[in-house]
Amino acid sequence: MALQDDRAPLAERVEQLLDTEGPLPIVAAGDPVLRRGTEPYDGQLEPALLTRFLAALRATMHAAPGVGLAAPQVGVELRIAVIEDPAPVPEEVRIARGRVPQPYRVLVNPSYEPVGGARAAFYEGCLSVPGWQAVVARHAEVRLTGLDEHGRALDEVFSGWPARIVQHETDHLDGLIYLDRAELRSLSSNQTAAERWAQPTPERAAQALSFELP
Template identity: 35%
Template sequence: MFLVQVTRRNISNSVPVASSFGRWYRDFWQPAPANEPPYDHVTQIGDPVLRKKADPVPPEMAKSPEVQYLIKSMVNVMRKFSCVGLAAPQIGISLRILVMEFKEKLKDEYTSAEYKIKEMETLPLTVFINPELKVLNYEKKTFPEACQSVRGYSGEVARYSEVLLRGVDENGSEKELALKGWNARIAQHEMDHLDGIVYTDLMKRNTFTCTCWQAVNEKRGRVSIFFHKKMIN
């Protein structure tokens, strides 16, 4: 079927079959459906979903197909954007679910000194539904922190050194996990998202930095920040 694309009232040079006529006709006046969550991108600061306290998942729904689909979507987006953690509101769903993963290969992205001072270590894929956080060590350490929901920026944030997460895993089983160092930071960052808090609320304000400021200068301002996999161009 050939359509001459002039306006939404285009006329076809052939008549659609009856079974599809209704759908064909509606296409002329109904707007295309908007993208709906769960998204395959990360929501950005300003989106109201990031400022709402997320709702708990009903216990009987933990193993439901809907929750399992959401968890799978979260893991896919986390890995797509090379994140180490993601909360459900970051893909548009205001439910208390978080995922974390710190792969061994990330060690190659840091100097040995940085890896050591930040107390980084491998964390296998970890899922928590309705997590609760308990502080185990109230000593705080400050490091630059970034977030895919504030893409292209970072700021220094103080976090507790050791925490305990309790909740339910993706199989509906009760789970608890003690974390320290950088993994404790990841857990606190994602827990904040579940409470409508973004790291910019907690950071030392004069450390707020555009992570590509050097590229901006080198390329005379001809730099774009993308909100998909690619970071800058």
């Protein structure tokens, strides 16, 4: 794999990144690229390169595996993210979390605003913070605006788990990671979360670890 030169033009750096065989390397927390925020996408990548980049993002998300991936997580400071969730969860989890399948989507220059005042708190993880989970209270319903990969306008209301995914990935584009919004008393290794806190809701964890839920 060729090393990226942060001083090179963005399109050139993306070309270098795509020289990688297999999934793209995912940037871990602590790397400044996750904190700098992103620049709006305005044709910085010519169409064929954009298509290749989006395909690589999707393949990397699948391989991780995850349900969303933002461009800064592979070192590219563009306001682009991809999401996709087959939602292979038990019925009780689906009902408690509102986790329903989401088709593959590309989010270009997305932003969100809450719809109503309801909030929901669940354990959440991040591909850039491997091995850990924490409870995050987020808006239960959001309105997402932006563009798709073809430049068509997006204006859609998301609720339940899809709303969580949209907020998580859009936050990445603003230089935020989920721990910035998390209840840190809930922070658990993946192993501990699986062994102790795998219930559909985090009420038991909140009692045992002494943190509040909305």
